[in-house]
Amino acid sequence: MDTRVLLVDDDEVIRKLIESILTKQGFSVTLAEDGPVALTALASARFDILLLDVMMPGMDGFTVCRQVRANPATRHIPVVMLTALDSVENKVKGFEVGADDYIAKPCDALELVARMNALLRRMEGPPEASLDSEPARTIAVFSLRGGSGVTTISVNLAAGLAQLWGMHVALVDMVAVAGQSALFLNQSLRNTWADLCKIPTDEIDPDVVLSAMLAHQSRVQTLASPPRLEQGDLLSGEKTNKVLDHLSASYPYVVLDMPHNLSESSLAALDHSDVILHIVQPEIVSLRAASLALDTFEAIHYTDKKIYTILNWTFPRQGLALKDIERLIKTRIDLVLPYAADEFIPALNLGNPPVLQNPESPLGAIFEDMAMSLSKDEHRAKQSPQPTPAWKRVTERSRKRKQAQAG
Ligand SMILES: Nc1ncnc2c1ncn2[C@@H]1O[C@H](COP(=O)(O)OP(=O)(O)OP(=O)(O)O)[C@@H](O)[C@H]1O
Ligand SMILES: [Mg+2]
Structure with missing residues (x-):
């Protein structure tokens, strides 16, 4: 037609x-x-x-x-x-x-x-229903300190998961107003959380939620943050739960770009998550904020298994040493993201995250490998009959690492 x-x-x-x-x-x-x-x-x-x-x-x-x-x-x-x-x-x-x-x-x-x-x-159609009957694996990216790279990591992880499994992945901007997940993908804010805030919680159904998602050619689908204050009606914990429940039933993976606070909706979203990627930078204010967050997580009985700690070098020099950082926050760092302004700044200007723009670069590889290590066990366990290029790269790198360890 x-x-x-x-x-x-x-x-x-x-x-x-x-x-x-x-x-x-x-x-x-x-x-x-x-x-x-x-x-x-x-x-x-x-x-x-x-x-x-x-x-x-x-x-x-x-x-x-x-x-x-x-x-x-x-x-x-x-x-x-x-x-x-x-x-x-x-x-x-x-x-x-x-x-x-x-x-x-x-x-x-x-x-x-x-x-x-x-x-x-x-603009092609709404997402296909999740291929698994299982609910989504929900991954929250969080830091109490602003500018830690939370949005950067959320967007690249969501795109990495979508490329790895060839499936739609939901990227949810949990920032109440003027969050930037959608802007990192150069998406216009035609729909946002504001559409869902207008509707009473008991009328939120899967269709309403899916129609608020912004499509992207990478198969990431974004639930964007409203650009202005009057649209960002405060999100209740109850509505957060309802929306995340529907997303969880429709996508295999849900990635949450979290605000730097522990508000009612933040806590609801963190509770909802299977994994929290806790982002710290190698400076004291970030580490003190991280300790506060970790105290809260302990008080609300999140186990260590739920929390992965990522050290992000958002600046090039003079950061603290890894062992001092681990001692200060009494936690092991699971992954270090190197300083990479040369890749991240053009990515912002082009609206194209490094994992999509340049998946074979060392930085692209970090995000692809991160996506694999955070994937569902049932996905990691089986070889897909039609593996994606990203899956082949991740598998090849893993084979080489094992070979190097053995040799
Ligand atoms: N490893 C890194 N190397 C260099 N620059 C980085 C790195 N990680 C993030 N950045 C840059 O730091 C800035 C802040 O990153 P980002 O917006 O992802 O952080 P955020 O925690 O989401 O911030 P906000 O408080 O605005 O939500 C961006 O310009 C991003 O490109
Ligand atoms: Mg952000």
Whole structure:
């Protein structure tokens, strides 16, 4: 079936030009010359994608986009903003109102079509149901100190698990407002926790939760944090539990990007988790915060088996020595993540985590191996009939390590 495009632009020349490009590519195109005409068209027919000019007399493209996103009947439609204003501010504003992509006019025909196709692929359906009848393995990434690399590790771990098993993985941003998991994957915030906060807890069902997830080509599906305060209605422990229960029934793995606190919803999420990756940095404030967290974990009877400690070198020099760190927090460090700004900063700018961008690099390997070691026993135990490239790399590295140990 043809992909149905609604093209909204006040300039007739541009409408005709883009219409001819898209028609040749097999799209079926409907034209609208302004915002109100577009909204009327959207109310009467189904469209697969919306191309939206920004500068239009009367109602501008941002306003149209906001209305499309506010309406449950149209909120899922991918939106590409078209504009002569190729400024960062406009891009940011476009993403804030829920646009998925942005193209500067005059646009190149090939680029326009490639971006539309990429977007349509990215928006493909909700996740397949979990292949296992077992509930998800839920992994929380946590630190009481900000800037420890919690989001970095959550995103790379979720993407690593998705690549390793070729399955959808849920990445849940538990930060109440302006958390950044989705931004690390360059996802626009078309749906967030705010959609779930609006609904009474007893009306939260699996469909409602799945429709709040943002799809990504890596098979990671993100439950994003709302960008603004008024949307971040405080999340109760009860609602947190309900949402995580549904996710756990729909995905084989759930990764939680945790806030740096022990609020009611944080504790509910930590209780829900099978494993807590506790992130520490090699400096005293981080280690004191880690000790406080460990005291709390002990008080609420989390066993050592539930907690993995990761030392993250977020700065290059002058950190404390490993043995001093272990002595201070009275805990063994399970894994050291080296300082890697050269990889992490471009990853942020591109919205593409190192485990996806460069899985064969030493840093990519750390996250792939981490994903394997945190996987379900039943997954680790059996060889898949169609192993993924990531599975083959992890298995090969493990074989070499064993060989080196034996030899
Ligand atoms: N091992 C590392 N080497 C170099 N830079 C790192 C490393 N780990 C994280 N970073 C950088 O540190 C910064 C903070 O990381 P991140 O946002 O993941 O931490 P966070 O704990 O989630 O912070 P927040 O308090 O904002 O939630 C980012 O710029 C990230 O790229
Ligand atoms: Mg974070």
